[in-house]
Amino acid sequence: MSDILNAILERGDLAHLALFLWACAATAQxxxxxxxxxxxxxxxxxxxxELARFNRRCRSDQ
Structure with a gap:
């Protein structure tokens, strides 16, 4: 993971890193x-x- 992060930082692709992190966070949410x-x-x-069962019991008691 560190190698990937270093490669991104060396190229100056911070926008791509930010987009990737945003996509991961949105997917998790x-x-x-x-x-x-x-x-x-x-x-x-x-x-x-449970409500249907209660209603059936009340009808059968009458």
């Missing part, structure tokens, strides 16, 4: 956001399932 979104979807699904 998108990954974490999608992971949290899928977890929230699972929690909502579990809630709706």
């Amino acid at each position: 998108a990954y974490f956001a999608l992971r949290e979104l899928s977890e929230a979807s699972r929690r909502l699904d579990a809630f709706v399932r």
Whole structure:
């Protein structure tokens, strides 16, 4: 990794390095956001399932 960084700095390609770091950070943020979104979807699904089960129990008691 140090060799790659030195090669970039010697050439003066700081813009490319900044762009690469920005792309890595954006990708990581998108990954974490999608992971949290899928977890929230699972929690909502579990809630709706429990609510449907509760409604079935209440109807059968009447």
